[in-house]
Amino acid sequence: MLELRSITAGYAGNAPVVRDVSLTVAPGESVGLLGPSGCGKSTLARVAALLHRPDSGTLLLDGEPVRRWRHRAPRDRRTAFGMVFQQARLSADPRLPLTDLIAEPLRATGRRREVPGRVAELAPVVGLTPDLLTRRPHEVSDGQLQRACLARALVLRPRLLVCDEMTAMLDASTAAALVAAVEDYRAATGAALLAVGHDRVLLERWCDRTVHWGGLT
Numbered sequence: 063m064l065e066l067r068s069i070t071a072g073y074a075g076n077a078p079v080v081r082d083v084s085l086t087v088a089p090g091e092s093v094g095l096l097g098p099s100g101c102g103k104s105t106l107a108r109v110a111a112l113l114h115r116p117d118s119g120t121l122l123l124d125g126e127p128v129r130r131w132r133h134r135a136p137r138d139r140r141t142a143f144g145m146v147f148q149q150a151r152l153s154a155d156p157r158l159p160l161t162d163l164i165a166e167p168l169r170a171t172g173r174r175r176e177v178p179g180r181v182a183e184l185a186p187v188v189g190l191t192p193d194l195l196t197r198r199p200h201e202v203s204d205g206q207l208q209r210a211c212l213a214r215a216l217v218l219r220p221r222l223l224v225c226d227e228m229t230a231m232l233d234a235s236t237a238a239a240l241v242a243a244v245e246d247y248r249a250a251t252g253a254a255l256l257a258v259g260h261d262r263v264l265l266e267r268w269c270d271r272t273v274h275w276g277g278l279t
């Protein structure tokens with residue numbers, strides 16, 4: 063269970079972009095968060111995934127308040143989340159072949175031995191053929207790179223996925239394939255989902271419930 067209570071967050075030197083926002087994602091639930099461009103959805107998504115420390119408010123994970131963020135958060139909390147960002151190219155190290163990109167969280171948590179097995183398992187799940195796995199980000203399409211980023215988000219088997227406009231830059235068939243991969247993962251594991259976007263039709267089809275930014279406070 064993820065509970066965001068009265069979260070206010072922003073960027074140093076500027077007025078907060080998220081003000082007093084509350085949102086709950088129950089275990090196994092999928093929640094869509096809809097809002098116009100620039101309203102603060104990505105900022106709230108990063109707060110929810112422990113990647114951005116809020117200025118005030120409380121985040122509870124399974125009833126326990128989170129007190130530390132980013133690399134300071136305890137490992138079991140950080141690894142509870144998998145996050146997919148809107149712009150795969152900005153979130154992917156351009157030096158890494160896709161295999162290493164997918165495996166990054168395993169290496170970062172000292173689980174190198176699991177790399178070959180997990181990458182081989184996940185590549186077909188996200189629709190990546192073996193020849194693509196040895197290529198670097200500049201040698202693959204945006205859709206192929208986003209597939210690898212989804213695999214990276216799944217590699218530690220998170221309990222909660224945060225997808226921030228995951229499909230915004232993609233064609234309809236790639237978008238559908240990525241949503242299907244997320245849903246297959248959720249069906250198999252019971253993981254919850256927070257999907258952020260501005261495509262009402264997509265979010266309403268994809269999620270158990272959809273909340274509107276203006277109705278969050």
Ligand SMILES: Nc1ncnc2c1ncn2[C@@H]1O[C@H](COP(=O)(O)OP(=O)(O)OP(=O)(O)O)[C@@H](O)[C@H]1O
Nearest residue numbers: 073076079097098099100101102103104105106260
């Ligand atoms: N690193 C940053 N430093 C300063 N301001 C930022 C930073 N990142 C985002 N902002 C500002 O915070 C506000 C909210 O941005 P955010 O990306 O959270 O919105 P969003 O709703 O996700 O937008 P979009 O749908 O266009 O991605 C915007 O005004 C943006 O300019």
